Amino acid sequence: MATKHKTKFLTVRLEPPVHKAFHRKATEYGGVSEVLRELTTAFVEDRVTVTPNPERKTIYHVNRSQN
Secondary structure, eight states: OOOOOOOOOOOOOOOHHHHHHHHHHHGGGTOHHHHHHHHHHHHHTTOOOOOOOTTSOOSTTSOGGGO
16 A cells, blocks of 8 residues: 655744653654654544643634634
8 A cells, every 4th residue: 555645844843841852752652753643633633632731821712613
């Protein structure tokens, strides 16, 4: 079975400690790209639940009806 070629990129800025921790943890699951691909696909397929951090401003004020 042929695999589809990946042709699009996602870029995100992170604080250095978060970046380092993500890279370290992602190596246990196939690497950064594999984890990001799986997270992105799971998010699109509604398989991911994000729990808001009560100490930070969140994305949850977004009006979903504008999609």
